[in-house]
Amino acid sequence: MKAVEQVEFRQVTKVFTAGRRTITALDGVSFTVKQGEFWTIIGPSGSGKTTLLRCLAGFETPTSGEILMAGQKVTGPGRDRMMVFQDLAQLFPWRTVLGNVTFALSLAHPEETLRRRQELARYNLELVGLEDYANLYPHQLSGGMKQRVAIARALGVRPQVLLMDEPFGSLDAITRTTLQSELLRIWAETKVTVVFVTHNIEEALVASDHIVVLARGGKVHALVTNTLPRPRQLDDPRFSRLWQHLHRLLEPAPHIPEPSSSGARGPEALPLAKPATGSASSP
């Protein structure tokens, strides 16, 4: 299969202004995702991972630079890039599991008949293993099931790229592991391109072909290509070597105390003051 360039980040910079303060969330980010690849964006908190994904989704506009989607500049949200959020409240609570998926389908494929849309919705629910829960409402589901529905809803639209913003971040460790392998199975079945944000090195290594390591301040620290054979084995020595490598990349820079912060000055001032009073009373 000849891989086609699908997502292209060209020197993307995003600066947020809050009052007089400016915060650089992304700083000259460039990389290219080819069709069918699994990309992971990893970085410490505050490194702009989510901003990167939200720019690609079209919820944020880059301050400079551009994002191309199949050669076209991204200017706003679109059904070719479906997002799965971390927030468990992303489903519409007034629609059933099936209703959430068919609603998305009715917007994405209005030309299909109602029956066909129902079939498609059921197919997508089967894909995430929730065909027996079609008539439940979101509030009756566990967190993991909600995220499965969100994945089914996003895939039902048949996007070119699936965007996932720490989708398993609010789940317990066991559910998380299950959903990771389910996602890999779905990815293999649907051949959809995935851009996945996480701060979990293991999650990144198990899933991805390519890893973008972001540093604080939103600069690309490293682009790591993960060529380990699938399915990835956690006890593979190559896996742990790559894990160590990523871990080092993600290590925070040596800690430099901030001189201007009042909290840091307090404890330093204390030992100076104490001997002074002690020596005054001793003679």
Add this chain to the structure above:
Amino acid sequence: MRCLPLDLTATISQGKRGDCLPKYLRQVGFLCALALGWELVARLHIWPELLFPPVTSILGSLATEFSQGEIAGRTWHSLSLIATGLSLACLASFLASALAMLFPVLADALLALMAVLHPLPAIAILPILLLWFKTGPHSIVILIVFSAFWPLTASIYSGLRSVPVTQVEAGRNLGLKGLRLVWHVMLPAALPALMAGLRVSWARAWQASVAAEMVFGASGKDGGLGWFLYIRRYFLEVPAVFAGMLVIIAIGLFVENLLFTSLEHHTIERWGMSSE
């Protein structure tokens, strides 16, 4: 320590004694006792029977009014005005809050208007309505719209503003924007606030319409319950006045406890949205 276990059993047995009758039965019992007391006081003839009629004659008057069909007609008249007014208010509130959500300039204007006009009791604009629209059902409907619009708009607007961001973004991701986004995502998500606003608006509208009819009584024949109370007072048919009040209470209870409660039961409670 003091005799803690004993205290505990005491509270438990007390709680059990209280629970042997359901709450609503106890409340009904209290109301029956109140009616009985009323009847006894009225029978003592401390006050003239003309002004303080016994419960039995109030109920008798209620029965005659119903059999003659007058009170039913009046009730229907009041309810149809309320239904018209509330529907118009809902439509106007939805449009106003949706536009305010879409255009920040309009939001400022709406909030300013709301700050000025919401504290004004609806009945206070009646004199102006009478001058502008003359007496008749038009004025009452406008009064109802006015009384319901502000509380409804306040709650719909604040409800729309507190819709979970991810639901809105999920909607935008699916290609919804503008009024379609408001209609398909934000309005259903704001339903708990909308329901609360509807309850308040209904109460305000009901009060305003009864009050308005008492002030000028529309055009005699096709007046509503307020007019009924007013005209019976005029002819000193005090049991009929109380009968009219009973009907107003009954409608209030019906709408509050049956209509709204079952509406909520089938929507926001079913969807797990009522705890928000």
